Amino acid sequence: MVNKRLVRAAAVLAVGSLALSGCVTPVAGPGGNYAAAIGTATVTPNPTPYSAALVCEAEYARGARVAAPRIAIGRIADYTGKAEADGSGRKLTQGASLMAMSAFAKAGMPLVERFDTSVSELELKYANNKLISDNPKPAPDMPAEYRKILAGQVPGSDFYVAGGITELNFNIRSSGVDIAGGDPTPKDFKGTLHGRLFVMNIGLDLRLINTRTLEVVDVISYQKQVVGREISAGIFDFFNGNAFDISAGEGAMEPMQLAVRALVERAVVEMTANLYGMSGPEACLASDPLAGATTGLTGGYVPAYNNLETNNAQTREDPSRWHARRDSAVRDRY
Known part of the structure; x- marks a missing residue:
């Protein structure tokens, strides 16, 4: 006779496989996909404590009518040399230059592109060969007027930023505790508790350089510590002839890449305050947050039209704006 337990186990596996097959099938659904992607989190700003x-x-520069210099961002590389053991990549972000661009945009600094000029150089080459036009064709079989190259059409930078991530020190200090206890009888209750706390740090060195003279006019070096923790607990016991082993845990680590962004933003805050001639945070008390800003926690922009009253930088911080499920204007339209 077939063992009843084996039959029961086979039935459970069969039901489980059928349930799983209901989630993923080899036949595309009405929408053209095999399965729907999970996750409904909205896109939100990614600020640090220095973004505000x-x-x-x-706001201060706009209110004081400060003539801001033009800034270019150079290479801010990762000089730590630390990589993942499995070869999947570097431990720290390679996008510190992009973070600096966003930071200066939040501060209202005019930016000129020097980091990736490949498209501009290609279009300049095409324009030099009279292959590009900015106007529609007068007739289908007639060429449009070609784009003219004008002397001085590209604005130059006044200062540029360079530097790098220079430190990544693991396990500066750590502490932990392991506790286990219970009745000495093998079948009686036993419990365990495990906890770990560790600290590491990341260092950044940036410099601000006068583009015309190559003088280094500002140098800043910062470090930020990152903390992580692990907590777990478990119990083991016998009940009515059955063994129960239950454990649960929680772990968290301060995001390393967000720590790099915080380092960059703190350095940009100090450089910008110097360029704007601000005495310190007390200068913010005179600013007007409702004065049609073009900057916000997400960055900054140059208005294409005079639409500051209805479309300014602050609306970009709203996680529900333009969201198909949260914004009624978009939802009702479609």
Whole structure:
């Protein structure tokens, strides 16, 4: 006779496989997909504790009518040399230059592109060969007027930023505790508790350089510590002839890449305050946050039209704006 337990186990496996097959099938659904993607989190701003200060500086400069210099961002590389053991990549972000661009935009600084000029150089080459036009064709079989190259059409930078991530020190200090206890009888209750706390740090060195003279006019070096923790607990016991082993845990680590962004933003705050001639955070008290800003926690922009009253930088911080499920204007339209 077939063992009843084996039959029961086979039935459970069969039901489980059928349930799983209901989630993923080899036949595309009405929408053209095999399965729907999970996750409904909205797109939100990614600020650090220094983002508000950057926006404050932009408001100060606008209110004080400060003539801001043009800034270019150079290479801010990862010089730590630390890589993942499995070869999947570097431990720290390679996008510190992009973070600096966003930071200066939040501070209202005019930016000129020097980091990736490949498209501009290609279009300049085409324009030099009279292959590009900015006007529609007068007739289908007639060429449009070609784009003219004008002397001085590309604005130059006044200062540029360079530097790098220079430190990544693991396990500066750690502490932990392991506790286990219970009745000495093998079948009686036993419990365990495990906890770990560790600290590491990341260092950044940036410099601000006068583009015309190559003088280094500002140098800043910062470090930020990152903390992580692990907590777990478990119990083991016998009940009515059955063994129960239950454990649960929780772990968290401060995001390393967000720590790099915080380092960059703190350095940009200090450089910008110097360029704007701000005495310190107290200068923010005179700013007007409702004065039609073009900067916010997400960055900054140059208005294409005079639409500051209805479409300014602050609306970009709303996680529900333009969301098909949260914004009624988009939802009702479609």
